Amino acid sequence: MFKINPLRKRQFSGIIIGLITGIGVFYFFTLKSTEQYVSIGPMNNGHEDLSCITCHANAKGNLLQQIQSNISYGVGVRKASVDFGTKDVSANNCLECHDRPNDRHPIYRFSEPRFNEAIKNIDATTCITCHSEHHGARVTINTGDYCMNCHQDLVVEDDPLDIDHETLISKQNWSTCLQCHDFHGNHKYAVPEKLSDTIPLTAIKDYFKGGKDPYGNDKKHKGLSEADWLNKLIK
Amino acid sequence: MKKLNKLSLLTFTILASKLLTSCGGVPEETSTVGKESKVFAVGEVLEMVAKENDVTRTLYTKAIVGKGKKQGMKFDEDWRKDDIEAGPLPALFLRGVATSIKKSPVPLGLYLGSDYPVNAANKFIGKQANLFEKIKVDQKPQFFYDEEQKLHTAMFADLAGAGACVSCHNDHKQSPKTDWELGDVMGATTWQYPKDSLTYKETVDVLKSYADGTVDIYKQYLKEIGEFKESDKPEIGKKWPEEGNFLPSAEVFLDSVKKLSSYETMKHLVVSK
Numbered sequence: 001m002f003k004i005n006p007l008r009k010r011q012f013s014g015i016i017i018g019l020i021t022g023i024g025v026f027y028f029f030t031l032k033s034t035e036q037y038v039s040i041g042p043m044n045n046g047h048e049d050l051s052c053i054t055c056h057a058n059a060k061g062n063l064l065q066q067i068q069s070n071i072s073y074g075v076g077v078r079k080a081s082v083d084f085g086t087k088d089v090s091a092n093n094c095l096e097c098h099d100r101p102n103d104r105h106p107i108y109r110f111s112e113p114r115f116n117e118a119i120k121n122i123d124a125t126t127c128i129t130c131h132s133e134h135h136g137a138r139v140t141i142n143t144g145d146y147c148m149n150c151h152q153d154l155v156v157e158d159d160p161l162d163i164d165h166e167t168l169i170s171k172q173n174w175s176t177c178l179q180c181h182d183f184h185g186n187h188k189y190a191v192p193e194k195l196s197d198t199i200p201l202t203a204i205k206d207y208f209k210g211g212k213d214p215y216g217n218d219k220k221h222k223g224l225s226e227a228d229w230l231n232k233l234i235k
Numbered sequence: 236m237k238k239l240n241k242l243s244l245l246t247f248t249i250l251a252s253k254l255l256t257s258c259g260g261v262p263e264e265t266s267t268v269g270k271e272s273k274v275f276a277v278g279e280v281l282e283m284v285a286k287e288n289d290v291t292r293t294l295y296t297k298a299i300v301g302k303g304k305k306q307g308m309k310f311d312e313d314w315r316k317d318d319i320e321a322g323p324l325p326a327l328f329l330r331g332v333a334t335s336i337k338k339s340p341v342p343l344g345l346y347l348g349s350d351y352p353v354n355a356a357n358k359f360i361g362k363q364a365n366l367f368e369k370i371k372v373d374q375k376p377q378f379f380y381d382e383e384q385k386l387h388t389a390m391f392a393d394l395a396g397a398g399a400c401v402s403c404h405n406d407h408k409q410s411p412k413t414d415w416e417l418g419d420v421m422g423a424t425t426w427q428y429p430k431d432s433l434t435y436k437e438t439v440d441v442l443k444s445y446a447d448g449t450v451d452i453y454k455q456y457l458k459e460i461g462e463f464k465e466s467d468k469p470e471i472g473k474k475w476p477e478e479g480n481f482l483p484s485a486e487v488f489l490d491s492v493k494k495l496s497s498y499e500t501m502k503h504l505v506v507s508k
Contacts, residue, residue: 061261069260082261101334101455102315108337112346112425114360116383153355157408188317220317 042136045210050226055093055133059083094127096232097224104185118149130183139208144201145174162194178204187215273432278378280438281389281426283500284343284445285376288329288424290496291449293396294488296325301399302476308469312353314459320466322456324403326353329424331452332445341444342429344386347393349422351412353404363425366390371420386427393422442500449492454485 004012029038035052043050059066060082072078091107109115110124122141123129132140156165161180168176179198180191192198203214224232300310303322311321323331326347333345348359350367359367366377367390374392381388395401395417404421405413415421433441460468460482467480474481483491 059261065259065261072260078260079263095338099338101331106334106337108334108344109346111344111384111386111427112348112363113381113384113388114348114358114363116361116381150356153358155355155409155411 039134041134044131044133044135044140045138046223047133054226054229055089056086059085059087089133091125091127094131097229098127100184100186100221102185102220104181105183115150121149122146137208137210141208143175144178144204144208147177148172148174151177160193162196175201182215186219186221187213188218188220189216272434274435275433275438277387277428277431277433278376278389280433280441281378281387281428282376282391283438284441285389285391285424285426287442287445287492287496287500288332288345289391289396291332291492292325292329292393294492294495295328295453296399297397298475298477298491299482299488300325300403301397303469303482304399306469306476306480307467308476308480308482309466314456320459320463322459323452325400326357328452328456331455332448335448335451336444339444339447341440343441343444344425344427345445346425347422348425349393351410352422353407353409353411355411357422359423363390363423367423370423374420381427384427386429387431389426390423391426392420393424395419395421446489446492450485450489453488457482457485 028034032051038052061069063085066082066084069078069082070084073081105124107125107127110119115124119125130139130141152169154165154169159165161168176195176198179195179201199214203212206212207214299322304310309321310324311319312324312327313319314321314323314327329345329347333347336343336345348357348363348367350359350364350371352358358364362379366379369375370377370390370392374394376392377390379388380386395404395415398417400421401415401417401419404410404415428441430437457471460471469476469480469482471482471484473483473487475483
């Protein structure tokens, strides 16, 4: 039978304990009920009920295949590396639930060459520039003046605002944009005509952090729930 | 003892490498595409799809917007707003096609711009502005590689091909230019694709993604009509606005586009094949 050298007994016990502990830890942290302990931070607003798998889909192949492929890539016998464990999360993951035909600033528009300078200041080609996940917030960018990167030449004929847009722009009052207009244009609400009636910047900042929606709760399109997203995938 | 250790190490190495390679690696995604030869330069493909776009947009502008307006149909830049009962203006129709293409797996980009756009956000700057000056002179397409985005880019003249283009832009209160004439280069479409050459299948995929995009946005317009509460709803079927308060169904619209554009495109595809 299998004999262990008495001098190696401690070493053997260590290996067995290590293996059991490792398997136990792996099992515990891959349970759905313990996802919160694996997450790098609290989910953003509206995402609290989502499972990890909603964004972190399993990468192609099993663990051994992934290791082999990446070693092959490392020694130069394979053209491309492969995702390890889970697939990289991209903006397409976001759009699977937040695809809105009425989006005023769809990310794809900013790939056009004329936005090359603007996206150096704010990379609007991807969602995570403003909506970085696992921060327990709604909007994670700290500034509210990003409209200045594209709308310096804005001209509004028959300007309905009491202090016209041209004046606001010339004074570099860029944070006033969000006081009337939500960035993605998905809220249904009446835009004020007096600057004094606009949404206070503090209320917008609170909203960014996860507070009450100052633009109202009447939205044209709502993000999909996990169940709706799964149904869409099955179809 | 040393011999035994060496043997164990060797056994472990063999077992580990066997374990690692027993499943084979993850199949390379490019393996099937690599076998198919690249038959079209990216410029050729973008010219083909731009031609399709010219035909589609002209048909939409003339036969739907132009004739539809005479029947009392409305078209507006804010057509998606709930309180506005209207269809998309041609520029917004193109935007809708572009959005739909982006939802497809085909990595094709489509944009519309001008030096005098109705919406200031669509004004060309930088390299596009410089190339647009050349396009205005000779109406020839311009090609370049966008180093920042790593995308092959082509710009094509967007002409005032219908009376509706001229009248709408001249009458629009936001328009910075009000003396447009029929045949003027009003702007340019910009197209982008990541590869320098495409296989036959990739080329067909590009053309299909454009065609699907036109059907998608046209269907959205028809859906919007279905939600009209106060305006007269045109009858949707086989007839066109020139015959009365009618709109062609998405299938009828696409059929007409195919009839107008397919010969040129097929010629390209067949000759190269």
